[in-house]
Amino acid sequence: MPDTTTTTLIVLAHPExxxxxxxxxxxxxKGAxxxxxxxxxxxxxxxxxxxxERASHYAEPGRPFDVLKAQEQASxxxxxxxxxxxxxxKLERADRVIFHFxxxxxxxxxxxxxxxxxILVHGRTHDVDHRFDRGRFRGRKALFCVSTGANAAESGPDGKEGDTRLYLWPAAYTLRYLGFDVLEPVIVHGxxxxxxxARQTQMAARLEAVLQGQEELLARFDAHPLMAFSDDGDFGDEGRLLAGAKSYSPFIRRPSE
Incomplete structure (x- = not known):
């Protein structure tokens, strides 16, 4: 019988x-x-x-070094x-990927x-025929668990630090390119x-609550809301958003908007 166990990959990007x-x-x-x-x-x-990424990683990098071609040929x-x-x-095995940074x-x-x-190797994790709605990782889910130094008010749409969710959009769209469903990020500010x-004590209590709640987050993972992205059918032959299609991000919008 096929193995139906869910596999979760945790990717941690922090030096400490x-x-x-x-x-x-x-x-x-632990929660997974x-x-x-x-x-x-x-x-x-x-x-x-x-x-x-550099030519010296490859036995046959080609000259000049073309990253996409080198990855594809090596694959x-x-x-x-x-x-x-x-x-x-690990990425190919994972049904869920949680990024902590x-x-x-x-x-x-x-x-x-x-x-x-x-790691997102051209020719293996994606190619021109397997991206977005036809990506190789369709049906899989990804989540960002992110901290900021700035407080929540500063990190909102009208905040002096800028909208944290917009800063995360390029990374989220990278995963969307591969076919992933990307969950709304979990962000801890301050x-x-x-x-x-007292502020140090309050922060410690906040962070402990986040840690204690992570198992429940994992248990309710499939109920967590998804980020919205345009579908392939929302774009015309030139790759531009169609007149009647909804824009979900300032990164993809009609010039007049």
Whole structure:
């Protein structure tokens, strides 16, 4: 009989194993295990993952070095870099992927961006015929668990720090490109080491509540709301949003909007 066990991959992008982000990732792993999932973990800093794509990773990189072509040819020939193979295999096994990271300088850490660039191998995880609605990861789900140093008011649509959800959109659309359903992110604001006295105590209580609630989040994962994206049919032959199609993001809109 086929194995019907759900597999959850936890991807952690933070250099400090004692950080809240790392604790949160461990809580996700514990919660996934508690609901009977097979749990895979990629602690990118802990494993010394190299986030920089470069020609020297490949036996036959080609000249000039073309990343897409190099990845595709290495995939076809079974010669992907040794540190890429296990990560791709984990991603392919996963039914759910939970990414844990802080927001640094208005974007995910470079480590996670580099993981995307190296692990989302062209020719294996996607190609021109397998993307968006026809992506290879259709039916699978991804979630971002994110912390910010700024408070919630500053991080909203009218906040001085800018809208956190907009900063996460490019990473979410990367996964949408692969075919994933992307859940609305879980964001914890005001996480930093400069709180003192009562504020420090209050932050610790807030963070502990998040950690304690993670198992319930995992148990109710399929009920968590999804981010909305345009479908393939919302675009014309030139790849532009059709006049009657709804815009779900400032990143994809008609010029007059």
């Amino acid at each position: 194993p004692r950080s809240f982000t790392a604790e949160w990732a461990r809580a996700s792993a 295990d508690a609901v009977g999932h097979d749990v895979l973990v990629s602690d990118l800093s802990g494993m010394g993952f190299d986030p920089v 076809i020939r079974g010669r992907l870099p040794h540190d890429v193979v296990p990560e791709v295999e 802080p927001l640094w300088w208005f974007s995910p850490p470079a480590m996670l961006k580099g993981w995307f660039e190296r 996480v930093h080491g400069y709180h003192r006295g």
